Amino acid sequence: MQLKMKNYMEEIVLHTMEEILPDINVCQCERCKFDIAAKALNDLPPKYVVTPKGEVYSKINNLRSQFEVDIISAITKAAILVKRNPSHDEHGVEKEKTLY
Numbered sequence: 001m002q003l004k005m006k007n008y009m010e011e012i013v014l015h016t017m018e019e020i021l022p023d024i025n026v027c028q029c030e031r032c033k034f035d036i037a038a039k040a041l042n043d044l045p046p047k048y049v050v051t052p053k054g055e056v057y058s059k060i061n062n063l064r065s066q067f068e069v070d071i072i073s074a075i076t077k078a079a080i081l082v083k084r085n086p087s088h089d090e091h092g093v094e095k096e097k098t099l100y
């Protein structure tokens, strides 16, 4: 059996972002989404698990309700930060990398 190490928090953050970002007036390009995810994940505790490859994460909903308030708050904070200081200018040109 092939095993894989996985940060559940990453799955939950990416999934939750899809639900709440449309309600926040922030750029939805791939770069901004990844910036928001990276910043939010830096603020949240990692939840690593070892799982067989391809397994459906039945624990996600469990963890999700446990951390929902923290996750939504971390994503919202990250989105505001990225909105104020996006990694690209208004023409979509990449700016010099800023570290959050």
Ligand SMILES: [Zn+2]
Residues within 6 Å of the ligand: 027, 028, 029, 030, 031, 032, 033, 086, 088
């Ligand atoms: Zn963008």
